[in-house]
Amino acid sequence: MTKYILVGVDDTPEAQIALRWAVDAAEQWDLPVRVVRAYLDDLKRWPAVGMDGYVPPRMPLGTLQHELDEAVQFARDRLGYEGGSGWLAAEDPQNALLMEAGGAEMVVVGSRSRSRMSAAVLGSVATAVAAKAACPVVVVRGERRTGPIVVGTDGSPDSEDAVLFGFEEASRSGQPLRVVYCWQPQAEHAASVAGAKALLKTWLAESLAAYRDKYPMVDVRASVAEGRASTRLIKMSKTASLVVVGSRGRGGVAGLLMGSVSQSLLHHADSPVAIVRRHEES
Numbered sequence: 001m002t003k004y005i006l007v008g009v010d011d012t013p014e015a016q017i018a019l020r021w022a023v024d025a026a027e028q029w030d031l032p033v034r035v036v037r038a039y040l041d042d043l044k045r046w047p048a049v050g051m052d053g054y055v056p057p058r059m060p061l062g063t064l065q066h067e068l069d070e071a072v073q074f075a076r077d078r079l080g081y082e083g084g085s086g087w088l089a090a091e092d093p094q095n096a097l098l099m100e101a102g103g104a105e106m107v108v109v110g111s112r113s114r115s116r117m118s119a120a121v122l123g124s125v126a127t128a129v130a131a132k133a134a135c136p137v138v139v140v141r142g143e144r145r146t147g148p149i150v151v152g153t154d155g156s157p158d159s160e161d162a163v164l165f166g167f168e169e170a171s172r173s174g175q176p177l178r179v180v181y182c183w184q185p186q187a188e189h190a191a192s193v194a195g196a197k198a199l200l201k202t203w204l205a206e207s208l209a210a211y212r213d214k215y216p217m218v219d220v221r222a223s224v225a226e227g228r229a230s231t232r233l234i235k236m237s238k239t240a241s242l243v244v245v246g247s248r249g250r251g252g253v254a255g256l257l258m259g260s261v262s263q264s265l266l267h268h269a270d271s272p273v274a275i276v277r278r279h280e281e282s
Helices: 013-029 061-079 093-103 124-132 157-173 187-214 229-236 260-268
Strands: 004-008 033-038 084-089 104-110 137-140 149-153 177-183 220-226 242-246 273-276
Touching: 004 013, 004 093, 013 033, 013 061, 013 104, 013 137, 013 157, 033 061, 033 093, 061 084, 084 093, 093 104, 093 124, 104 124, 124 137, 124 260, 149 157, 149 229, 157 177, 157 187, 157 242, 157 273, 177 187, 177 229, 187 220, 229 242, 229 260, 242 260, 260 273
Parallel strands: 004 033, 004 104, 033 084, 104 137, 149 177, 149 242, 177 220, 242 273
Antiparallel strands: 137 273
16 A cells, blocks of 8 residues: 555644645655544534533534645645545544554644744644654644754664654755764763764764665765754754654553653754654564
């Protein structure tokens, strides 16, 4: 079965930006786009919700269908008729996206951030989908732009898939790739900091050798930086087209959680952020 780029839309400007980002990505990945327009119909759940004597208004299904049709048509105008499909889902938005994510190569959602003052506020749908989806999730903030793709790695299995995703995205988009390993040397070990940093640089270069061979056309630079990973990556996001990190989810209860670095990026990065969860078959 053909994979697709899955994108969630609603009536917000952020959703329209996410849609454009998803269609651009689908064009690069040569994949169709699957659009989900989800809604909760309180009338169907009444009287389980609301106060006595209150009847929720009927959902404007015609308007919702029109929003979905316009989004699907936008994808088809760029990708051809088979390049766009949609689902008007009478479901909680995060549940609808997670249901469709099983067949997705990537899920794209918009951030609820509306200004720099509200950059720390992220929609619950984006947070939940990024934490639970089994495929990479891109949370889009701002219009698509050119710039390096930045990948944060720490040598863990989670970050290995993030590095692979970064190389694939750089290969398709033609953007340069920057892979960074962040560390915080301890004061009591100051005498060996230079030696440790040299060893880390050697390890990082060796860990990327196979990817360089597989993607020889990618302009990749690797660096070892001192400081907190979240702080460094947020700073790099100011000029990046995408920041990529792994998820700490391991399934079960742990699968509902993300690492502090990925959570910080989702709330504060100035660029789209891709959260890459390690696949079981990896």
